[in-house]
Amino acid sequence: MSRRTVFTITILYATSILYFLFFAFGRSGAAEQTIGYTFIMVPDTFFKLPGLSDLLHPTLMDLVGFGNIIAFVPFGLLIPLLYRVTFIRFIALFIASILVCEAIQALTMLGSFDINDAIQNASGAAVGFGAYKLGVRSQNNWRNSVRTAIFCMALLAGVWGLYGIADKASTKEEGPFLAINELKDSSGNSLTGNATNSFQISGQNVKPRYNLYGVEVKK
Numbered sequence: 118m119s120r121r122t123v124f125t126i127t128i129l130y131a132t133s134i135l136y137f138l139f140f141a142f143g144r145s146g147a148a149e150q151t152i153g154y155t156f157i158m159v160p161d162t163f164f165k166l167p168g169l170s171d172l173l174h175p176t177l178m179d180l181v182g183f184g185n186i187i188a189f190v191p192f193g194l195l196i197p198l199l200y201r202v203t204f205i206r207f208i209a210l211f212i213a214s215i216l217v218c219e220a221i222q223a224l225t226m227l228g229s230f231d232i233n234d235a236i237q238n239a240s241g242a243a244v245g246f247g248a249y250k251l252g253v254r255s256q257n258n259w260r261n262s263v264r265t266a267i268f269c270m271a272l273l274a275g276v277w278g279l280y281g282i283a284d285k286a287s288t289k290e291e292g293p294f295l296a297i298n299e300l301k302d303s304s305g306n307s308l309t310g311n312a313t314n315s316f317q318i319s320g321q322n323v324k325p326r327y328n329l330y331g332v333e334v335k336k
Contacts, residue, residue, distance in 0.1 A: 120198075123195060130195070138218055138222060139221070139228070154226070155230065157229060157230065159232065163280075166182045166284075188241065189241035189242045190269060190273075191245060193248070194269075211239060212235065215235050215238050247268070252268045
């Protein structure tokens with residue numbers, strides 16, 4: 118494939134991505150109803166990808182989560198074909214570019230600045246770049262393409278698995294539900310009547326109180 122062809126494909130693909138970032142999904146209509154800027158600067162949900170069980174009945178948000186990664190894989194494949202660039206330089210320039218796009222989305226009210234999206238997009242670009250470097254090992258374009266595709270799927274699976282581990286490690290499991298009047302004291306005894314036992318949350322002692330407001334008299 119000639120460099121001119123790769124360059125043309127890159128421009129067309131970048132144009133399509135920009136369209137989806139700024140104009141697709143009714144963004145222009147939503148912008149008219151938006152009354153403020155939205156900036157999400159602290160990452161918190163970028164690793165929340167659907168699990169295997171979720172894929173049996175995927176939701177729109179499940180597809181969006183995967184799309185934020187997969188849609189940017191081609192950049193990692195195309196840019197090394199055009200320029201000799203190291204991974205650090207490539208990913209630094211990519212992150213800078215995607216942050217600019219996120220900022221424009223927020224300032225034009227065509228979306229929000231979401232650092233979680235930027236991390237997912239960068240993960241996809243990194244997967245593509247890694248697959249290219251691992252897959253292109255000879256002058257045979259067919260073999261290079263097959264190896265790159267295999268490494269791309271393997272790296273995507275690895276990212277999916279790592280995100281799942283991170284999500285599980287950062288998610289606190291809820292304990293069993295228990296009615297306040299069924300709480301037991303330190304001796305294991307349940308109190309009777311309207312009295313309630315205190316308990317600790319994060320080292321703080323909590324004394325439950327029943328609702329002091331009635332539905333009818335409102336006090």
